[in-house]
Amino acid sequence: MISIHGYAIVCRHDRIADANGAFPPALMNEADWAYFQAELDRADLCVLGSASHRATPNRANRRRLVMSRGADGLEQRDDAWWWAPQRLPFEEVCARLLPDGGRIGVPGGQVAFDYFLSESPQGLRFGAFHLSRATRTAIPGGRGLLTGVEQGHDADSILRAHGLVPGPVRMIDPDAGVDLTVYTAP
Ligand SMILES: NC(=O)c1ccc[n+]([C@@H]2O[C@H](COP(=O)([O-])OP(=O)(O)OC[C@H]3O[C@@H](n4cnc5c(N)ncnc54)[C@H](OP(=O)(O)O)[C@@H]3O)[C@@H](O)[C@H]2O)c1
Numbered sequence: 412m413i414s415i416h417g418y419a420i421v422c423r424h425d426r427i428a429d430a431n432g433a434f435p436p437a438l439m440n441e442a443d444w445a446y447f448q449a450e451l452d453r454a455d456l457c458v459l460g461s462a463s464h465r466a467t468p469n470r471a472n473r474r475r476l477v478m479s480r481g482a483d484g485l486e487q488r489d490d491a492w493w494w495a496p497q498r499l500p501f502e503e504v505c506a507r508l509l510p511d512g513g514r515i516g517v518p519g520g521q522v523a524f525d526y527f528l529s530e531s532p533q534g535l536r537f538g539a540f541h542l543s544r545a546t547r548t549a550i551p552g553g554r555g556l557l558t559g560v561e562q563g564h565d566a567d568s569i570l571r572a573h574g575l576v577p578g579p580v581r582m583i584d585p586d587a588g589v590d591l592t593v594y595t596a597p
Pocket residue numbers: 418419420421426427428432433434438459460461462463464466467478479480481494495496497518519520521522523554
């Protein structure tokens with residue numbers, strides 16, 4: 412069995428990064444970070460887009476799979492496994508890296524979120540998406556959580572449209588106005 416969990420913190424308009432693709436300090440929150448790190452510690456494999464991989468040093472030495480059109484199918488480099496979805500189906504990645512199944516954490520960015528929401532094979536899509544929101548922060552023109560956000564749709568509608576059902580909204584940092592909703596596939 413493979414289970415796939417996505418993680419993001421967005422601003423009030425569902426943006427994960429600023430207009431230059433950089434992570435804005437306004438989205439950094441201790442409560443979210445602690446939750447996110449504890450969750451990633453449970454993952455057998457973490458999947459990141461190549462920009463997110465470059466932006467976040469792998470200090471915890473987690474097992475990473477980096478999505479890049481430049482990868483030669485699936486290849487092991489010094490820093491991580493690299494994978495081009497156009498050249499190798501994700502089933503084969505799982506068969507090689509997680510032959511006994513396991514839990515996959517997807518910390519983004521947009522390319523990985525889009526892929527595991529709708530482009531990956533049936534059965535290898537998000538079983539859960541953990542969405543934190545900094546409700547007092549706006550990032551005008553920023554990078555959307557998903558491509559659809561940049562086309563004018565809100566993240567909640569897109570996640571629901573793909574069969575993910577929101578749980579209760581939990582305020583994880585009342586002082587900063589940061590909440591967390593876990594969407595799950597029934
Ligand atoms: N707020 C949050 O929760 C959160 C989450 C994640 C990231 N971030 C931040 O967002 C920024 C980066 O996110 P991002 O969304 O701009 O980038 P990203 O999704 O992490 O990576 C984009 C890269 O993925 C590769 N790519 C594009 N299409 C692809 C495809 N079809 N198949 C395989 N690879 C493909 C491209 O690199 P190649 O040229 O190598 O193909 C592209 O430059 C960083 O600042 C990061 O810190 C924030």
